[in-house]
Structure formats: C-alpha cells, structure tokens
C-alpha cells in the first residue's frame with residue numbers, strides 16, 4: 224500500500240527559514256545576496272591545507288564523541304586566556320557539527336514539557352522551534368526599540384516557577400547590539416536564587432567593535448556555573464559551510480548535554496577537528512577579526528552616507544540594520560522581496576525575527592563581503608534611496 228497521508232506537523236508556525244527563502248529568491252533573480260550571514264571571501268589557505276593534510280594522513284574515521292582531545296585542550300587554553308575561565312577539556316567541552324546543533328542539544332537537555340524559556344527578541348530563528356520540539360513554551364521579551372538594549376525589569380517580570388531557561392545572544396544577530404558587563408551582572412542577580420539555566424549564544428564572540436570587550440558568560444563564575452556557551456568556528460574562520468562549533472558547560476550540565484548529543488550527531492568532522500586544533504595556535508587570526516570586520520562595517524556605512532536610510536549602530540556581528548522609513552511604507556517582508564525582483568539586492572526583513580512579526584521597517588544586510596561587493600550593494604541602495 225502506498226503512503227498517502229500528510230504528517231501532522233510538530234511545528235505549525237514554521238515554514239522554510241527566511242535565510243533559505245531569501246537566498247533562493249536571490250539566486251532566481253540573480254540578485255546580490257546581502258541576506259544570509261556568510262562571507263564571500265575565502266577562508267585561510269593554511270587551514271584548508273591542514274584539513275587536506277589530515278585527510279591524506281588517514282584521519283577519516285569517527286572522532287571521539289565529545290571531540291578530538293587536542294582541540295578540546297586548545298579551546299580550554301583559549302578560553303582561559305581570553306576570559307580567565309577554567310573549562311576541563313575532558314568533561315566540560317564538547318565539539319559539535321555547528322552552533323545550531325549545539326543550541327538544539329543544549330535546549331533538549333534542559334527543557335521539559337511545559338517549561339518556560341525566555342527568549343529575547345528579535346531572535347535567531349532556531350531557538351523557539353527547538354524549545355517547542357521539546358514541549359516547552361517560549362516566552363518572548365523584546366529588546367528596547369532604538370538601542371536594542373535588554374529591559375532586565377521586563378525579563379524579571381516574566382520569570383516564574385516554570386521558567387527553566389533564559390537564552391541570550393551577544394554580539395546579537397540581527398541587531399549588532401552587545402551586552403555589557405553591567406548587563407551580565409544584572410542577569411546574574413536575576414537568577415541567583417533560582418534553578419534557571421542560561422544558554423549563551425556567543426557565535427560572534429570575536430566580531431566586536433570600537434574597543435568593546437566580549438562579555439562572555441565565562442567571565443562571570445556564578446553565571447558560568449549554570450550556563451551553556453555555544454561557539455561556532457564557522458563564524459570565526461570564514462567557513463560557515465564546514466558547520467563546526469563547540470559547547471562549554473560545567474560537568475553536570477555537560478553530562479546531560481552529551482547524553483542527548485550522542486544520539487543527534489555522535490561526533491563532528493574528524494580531519495577538520497585536527498586541523499582546527501593546529502590552527503588555533505594562530506592567535507592573530509581571531510584576535511585580528513575586530514579590526515578586519517570593523518573596517519568592513521565602516522566602509523559599508525561610509526558608502527551609504529547621505530542616503531535616506533537610517534543606519535543603526537552596530538557594535539558587533541557582521542550585520543548592519545538599515546531603517547527605510549523615509550523611503551517606503553511597505554511591510555519589510557514585502558519590500559525585501561520587491562527589492563530582490565526590482566533592484567537585484569537581497570536582505571533579511573527583521574520582522575521575521577519576532578514571533579508576532581513586529582515590523583519596525585528594518586532590513587538586515589550582511590557586510591562580511593569583499594569591498595567590491597559592498598560597493599555594488601551601496602550602489603544599488605543609493606539608487607533605491609534616490610528613486611523612491
């Protein structure tokens with residue numbers, strides 16, 4: 224007998240992610256893709272050589288479930304140097320195939336039926352579905368419009384006996400806002416007498432500007448003792464397609480995390496792990512990222528000077544928000560599609576990062592691009608600004 228039924232969906236509110244939709248539309252209309260967050264320049268040839276080297280040397284079978292020991296050791300050293308924090312490579316660091324799977328496994332480890340999870344919006348689109356797949360209920364708190372800071376009072380008001388997890392993300396996608404040490408201390412205080420766990424999405428830890436320091440949860444021992452930290456090598460080393468990441472958490476949290484993760488992926492790519500272990504020695508590579516990306520941010524912004532776009536501040540990540548209030552009254556999702564078709568430029572409408580689709584007439588542009596790409600994007604945007 225042929226199967227004819229549809230599967231009843233577990234995620235009634237989800238369609239295809241906006242990143243896939245916009246990238247497909249950009250391809251269809253041969254538009255410049257400033258939408259999805261990926262660099263259009265090459266990753267380090269040395270890193271590629273190292274991966275080749277380990278493949279040729281026969282490092283092609285399953286890695287140990289928690290990751291190659293040398294890579295975990297090197298990460299432990301790095302976190303110790305950068306954030307004065309101690310993570311045991313044996314029991315507190317797990318290498319995973321990308322930040323997204325790290326987020327999903329951490330959420331699965333913590334959230335049970337009817338647990339509430341505070342998600343700060345606008346939010347990366349994988350958090351809420353992961354909570355819902357585990358029977359939890361996302362509770363949304365919006366960043367303050369304008370400067371996109373967290374209203375910790377509002378967070379406090381949403382905490383109750385069901386609250387199990389709070390998800391934070393700094394530097395923040397899509398706004399480019401960054402949490403300060405004062406923010407972290409407020410969060411620490413909020414949860415001190417609770418059993419709430421923190422999930423800290425720090426995939427843009429090295430992309431931070433204007434001399435600001437990344438306030439990793441790892442710097443705050445009381446917070447760190449109840450936190451998962453998710454990192455992504457793809458963001459740091461310009462190779463998002465390799466899908467490599469890691470999760471740091473104290474032993475008691477890591478134990479539960481690994482129980483679940485072992486049945487999701489079991490292990491991450493072996494030769495890439497050996498290559499990354501060697502490549503982490505090149506500290507100047509990740510330490511140079513703030514200057515590298517700040518130049519791109521500043522260049523892109525300078526190219527848009529004098530247009531009718533509102534350039535929002537960007538303290539970190541490789542995303543620039545542009546407000547188009549003076550240019551169009553169309554909803555952002557419509558406008559993003561129209562501009563792909565008519566002006567050949569793709570962006571991400573920010574309303575999709577809100578559960579209630581709040582539309583503040585904002586579009587997100589990725590500036591992890593060659594200067595020539597930024598120039599081409601600015602030219603298209605200037606034409607839009609002049610014509611409208």
Ligand SMILES: Cc1ncc(COP(=O)(O)O)c(C=O)c1O
Pocket residue numbers: 260320321322323324347392396424426454455456457458463466467468
């Ligand atoms: C905020 C945020 N978290 C997590 C991820 C996922 O990282 P990865 O590509 O390593 O899965 C992304 C990627 O865009 C992101 O923007």
